[in-house]
Amino acid sequence: MQQTQRHVKLPIGRTARIVFELDAIRGDCAKAAAELLGQAEMSQSEFEQCAQLDEAVAQAHRLLKAHLRRIMLARIKRHSEAEEVE
DSSP states (O other): OOOOOOOOOOOHHHHHHHHHHHHHHHHHHHHHHHHHHHSSSOOHHHHHHHHHHHHHHHHHHHHHHHHHHHHHHHHHHHHHHHHHHO
């Protein structure tokens, strides 16, 4: 008798959307920075805060994207191996 494995459904699609949103937020940070640079009297502290926010979002984006990619590739590999056994 063959044992069937039950796989937990992970929120991969939702996570991918978050990765996409983080990328869009980085674009918004770049626009804000450009706008700040275009001002006659730029606030240095506001520009630094913009850069800090962009860096934090960039780190979250890289981390989440890398983990999502690794999980998806592992699932594809596992699925392919299971098909070869059958």
